[in-house]
Amino acid sequence: MAYGKEWRVKRSDGTVATRSNTWSPPGSHPVGYGVKVITDGEGMDANLIRIEGDDDNPITTGRVNAMNLALREYTYAPSRIIHPMRRAKEDRGRDKWEQTSWDEAIDTICEKVRYFQNTYGPESIVCFGGTGREACIFYYALTFSVLQSPNCCYTQSGWSCYGPRCSIADYVLGAGYPELDYAGHLPGSYHDPAYTLSKWVVVWGKEPLPSNGDGFFGHCLVDMMKLGTKIISIDPRITWVGAHDGNINLQVRPQTDTALALGIMNLMFENDEYDKEFAEKWIYGLDEVKARAAEYPVDKVAAITTVPAEDIKRAAHIIGTERPIGWAWGLAFDQNKNGVQLSQAFIILAALSGSIDRPGGLTLGPPSALLGKWRMNQRGAMDDSVWEKRIGAAAWPGLSTGMATTQPDETLNTMESDEPYALKMGWFNSSNFLTPTCSAQPKRWHKALQKLEFVVIQDITMTPTAMAVGDYFLPMATWAEHTGIVLTHYGRNTVFMGPMNKALQVGECVSDVQICLLFGQRLNPEWYPWYKPADEHHVDWDLLEQATQDFYSDQLKELGYDWKSFQELGIYQPGAHGFEYEKYEKGMLRFDGEPGFNTITGQIEAYSILYESWGEDPLPYYEEPNYSPYSELRTDEEKEKYPLITTSGSRRYSSFHSEHRHVPSLRQIDPWPWVQIHPETAQEYGITEGDWVEVYNMFGEARFKAEITPIIKPGILNCAHGWWFPEQDGEEPNLFGVWKSNFNSLVPHMNIGKLGFGAPYKGVMCNARRVRSLDQD
């Protein structure tokens, strides 16, 4: 079932249109916007003219987001690095980079890798991966089968992005990532006969329109609202989606969501308003969780969450009685010390509303499939004796069972203490984590990273992180410049897959898989058979492109395609290839082929056997955040000094976290870091619109420009994240101003849940004061 069109067409005006699907770089989740890349020709000399939409894509239907439309600016940005660079170790922090060749870079880096492997063991090499991007498939492979180290690290304290939700889904639900059913997997979209439109969608701790989290095309919510879907929005803010007629807003105090979930659950039980047939058949621990929920009567929950009891009752009644109920859960489930319980409660609520793997509810995928499965299989490249050295794995089984990485907080501890062993070499696979996205206490990381004897950076432009610690810089190709496959949810619920068709070449940039092929061929050829140059000391570019296509052909075999036929296909939707709802009824979720869920009990574990085995309460519970003005753990003095609460991490259309700050048309949309403040709070603190404000607490401080708005409650702030200033001095100590508006300075290190997941990026106590500017008090 192709689109019935060529994937590359020469137009009458001489331009060439290459059909493709977006991913990264530049940063993006695997949304796979269907696009046409317009160039002035074909081959090595083609120049990018612009990005257009592809009307034939059944999900995005021609639509493209602002960041991808600005790809031309990004592609030809003066600050982009398009050749390999190197710098002497003593010049770290100084702009002393010099261009080198790929042949030299590969020879030197491979020599260094061999040295550290042989002298200190492969575990002395750590690989850092960034968030959301295509590298999320390949940084695991780079670590495990290229460098053969067990230390693959996502540096975010408590692994606080997507990983916790996936792990909890695996433990409690026995399935891949449950995603709102927006008919993306069905060729007929919303009008497909297999689909039923959600009557209500609970959008919880998520703003998918700008964020497109995990590859879910967020504007599907607008499509659904146009067709009649109503929204229950659970967020500390009023969102634009929530501010539509007929929608309900539960404006929850940051980090108290688990209490709200238990309160809603209790009302559903009390009022006998839930899917009893499903619950009795498929929920393990139903009586126990009923008893637990009874500890959260609505008035108590209203007091904790600041959501009026009447609004909670209305929401619980809708969730209990209307069908189908769709669910969209977001980053707020991960960035919360109590988030493991929140995710567990969320899955129970979805089960009680009869939403699991039903039309208009939540779809389920396997725990990992396709490229997602390949990345996990790379672990096999190490002996068990090496794998057992994975940092934090033994101490945090609740994390290391679900995730193949290190425990992030333990990784910083190891780097600071050299216990149980010293890390010697670092490889940053597209992660700029000193800039406030993927780390807590970045100044500690900055100091610890300096201990690494050798550091390789893969990125697209000089970042504060690269400037601070890089020794080699390898330039990356954008999604329009490389061959690849985009699949939503990294294989944990492949709503669709599409080809990324290479439309142009810029400088000597390569893709993530090509880094694996280039270095894998030298360091572990048995695992990288696709690329075999005649002279291993000289890159054969034509052969590398063929090897890339051969790699994808092998990945596609299980679906019955190769790279060429997949390019012709244009898009793969499971709905056209045997997708079914209610897989738990049909023996399609468990490895043994029996009906049920792939958990120990075969049911959805409201009472989690695994949590219990790891020393955690098997049932969901609410815990007051530790750094809150309401916490019993804080002194009166601390509460007086830091009476406000700030959340963070919300997305806008102008950037992907720390990326795109150097792209003029996007920077023009949001030129400065911002903090949202309620008018009453602003007045109390003497702050007016546009003032510079310093937000600070016991851990750190950061500066933002005030946006005064009623969408947030008095006493609550919402701070921007991901800020640095590419136009400023890049050298130490300024590092492009990375410390000036660094929200993650306010987030504690290792304030995480018992399983090792969840840090309070979305709710810490703080204070605020007006200052003269970014640099002046």
Add this chain to the structure above:
Amino acid sequence: MAQKYALLVDYTYFSGNHAAEIACKEELGLPLEQWGIKEVQVGPFKKGDGNDGDAWEWFYIPCPTSIFSEHWGTNGDKAGQRPLAVQVEESASMYYGTLEEMQAKMAEFDRPMVLFQL
């Protein structure tokens, strides 16, 4: 009389996603300080009791500038061709065509709409 063209906006659902702004800059090769489409924001402000969506006012309108009209209005070099901005806009809430087509389109909706005659 020369053919007239119009831009219709379903502003209840136009999400303020900036795609149309960037698309116009790209399609027309405009410098940074010029726009073919520029979004304006109204709200958010509270207009009623409670906290439901009905109690809030918050919308955006993508405004076509004279630069846009020169290209896609009467006798424009792109008159009658769908603007990239209309194709890519993420909430699929902008429509372009002849004035007659857009008037007919507007009548299909039972909610407030904005019709720009270019």
